[in-house]
Amino acid sequence: MGSAAVEDMIEASSGVHFSGFHMDGLDSRHIKKPMISPATENMHNQPFLIGVAGGAASGKTTVCEMIIQQLHDQRVVLVNQDSFYHKLTEEELARVHEYNFDHPDAFDTEKLLDSIDNLRHGRAVDIPKYDFKSYKLDVFPVRRVNPSDVIILEGILIFHDPRIRELMNMKIFVDTDADVRLARRITRDTVGKSRDIGAVLDQYSKFVKPAFDDFILPTKKYADIIIPRGGDNHVAIDLIVQHIRTKLGQHDLCKIYPNLYVIQSTFQIRGMHTLIRDSQTTKHDFVFYADRLIRLVVEHGLGHLPFTEKQVITPTGSVYTGVDFCKRLCGVSIIRSGESMENALRACCKGIKIGKILIHREGDNGQQLIYEKLPQDISKRHVLLLDPILGTGNSAVQAISLLIKKGVPESNIIFLNLISAPQGVHMVCKSFPRLKIVTSEIDIGLNKDFRVIPGMGEFGDRYFGTDDDDDQKVVTPMQQSC
C-alpha cells in the first residue's frame, strides 16, 4: 500500500473504534474529551477497496455481481472503469473502428482517481453511464454512487495505474482462456450490441488481443488472488467473501498491516478494559482484571507459534492426531510494565526462560538502552516480547532492534500488548513487517505528553501499586459480581 494511502489510514484509524458500544445514557458533561486533532475529528471508516481486473469478457462483472450478492448485508458499490472512457470527438466517432478502446489512454484515469478519492473520504459521486452502442457517456441521468463499506473497482486495466493499485486492499485477476473470452465477446458484441461479426473480429485482432498481451496480462502479477474460470469458481468466490467479511469486522489498521492481530472483542473483554481503564478501580481489582486480559493476549500470541503434527494413543486405544507445542521459546519483558505479563506466560509455558530489557525514556525520543539480560541462545528461539502498552513505539523499536541484533529473526518475534496507540502500531508494523503484534485494543492516539488516550494511566504504577490513594477507590457492582 502506498504512502498516501497509509497516511489517510493513519488519519482515519486514529479515530474511536467503539466495537458495538453506545454512548446512550452517559452524561457527556462528566466525560473529559481527549485533545484530538481536527483531522481526527473528521474521521470516517475507511472502505475496503477491491480491484477486479482481467481480459474483456473474462467474467469480471459476473464475479463482482456474485461477490455483491453474497455480501447482501453490507453496503457495497461497484464502479466500472468503462464509465471513465474518454468522450470521443466527432472525428474519432466517424472513424470509431480505428479507435483503440483497450489502450490505457482510452480512459480518463484522473477522473477515476478523483471519484475514488471522494468515495474513500465519505463523499458521494456522480458517475456517468457508458453506452457501448453509441460509444457515448450518458451524463444525464448520471449514476449516484454513495460512500460504502466496500467499493469494488472493475475493469480491464484497473491495475494499470500504480496510484489506483496502491489504494486497493485486495486485488483479484479473473483468468479465463483467450478462446472462451473471444467466443463470449463475439456473442456479446453481435447479439448484445448488434455489431457486425467481421468488425468484431477485426477489432479483436487489431486492438483487443495486442492490448491484452501488452497491458492487461502484465498486471496479473499485482493480483493477490487469481481466479481461474471466473464465475464458475464458487470456492474462490466464497473464500474472497469470507476474507472481506473478516476484514470488515476488523480495525482499519488490520486492513493495512497483515502482521497486526487484535483479539476478537467480546463484552467480557470490553468489561475488563472498562475496569482497568477506570481511574477509580482499586489496585487489587486492577491486577485481577489486567491479569485476566494478559492471559488472553498471551494465549492468543502462543497460537501464532509454529507447530508440528503429533499423534498420541488415547485411553480408548484410538489414535488422536494433534499438534506438538513449539519448544524453542522464550519471553522478553520490557521493564517495568512488561514484567506484569511474565506470570501469565509462565502459567501457559512451564519453565519458560524469560529475559529482560530496560529502556530509559527521556521525553519522547530520547530512548536509551540501559540494561539487558537475555537467554544466551536467544537467536535460536521464538521470542514473545512483553509490554502491556504500545505508545509511540520508540521503546518497542529499540527492544526489537536489540533482539534482531542478537540474531533473532524478525519473523520469530511476537510482540504482545494490551493497549496500542495507532502511532506505535504504524511505527512497529512498518519498521518490522515480518514481526507480529498481538493486542487486545487499539486506542484513539497519544496526547501532547505522548500518553495513550483514553489509555489507562501508568500501567506499571497501577499494577505494582506504586501510585497513591488506593483507599478512596470505590467498588462497582460489576466488580462485586465477577
Ligand SMILES: Nc1ncnc2c1ncn2[C@@H]1O[C@H](COP(=O)(O)OP(=O)(O)O)[C@@H](O)[C@H]1O
Ligand atoms: N462462467 C460463465 N459461464 C458462461 N458464461 C459466462 C460466464 N461468466 C460470464 N459469462 C458471460 O460472458 C459474458 C462476459 O461476462 P462478463 O462478466 O460481463 O465479463 P467482463 O466483465 O469480464 O467483460 C457475459 O455475457 C456473461 O453472461
Ligand SMILES: Nc1ccn([C@@H]2O[C@H](COP(=O)(O)O)[C@@H](O)[C@H]2O)c(=O)n1
Ligand atoms: N465503445 C466500446 C468500449 C469498449 N469496448 C470493449 O469493451 C471491452 C471492455 O469491457 P469489459 O466489460 O469486457 O471489460 C474492451 O475490450 C473494449 O474493446 C467496445 O467494444 N466498445
Ligand SMILES: [Mg+2]
Ligand atoms: Mg464487465
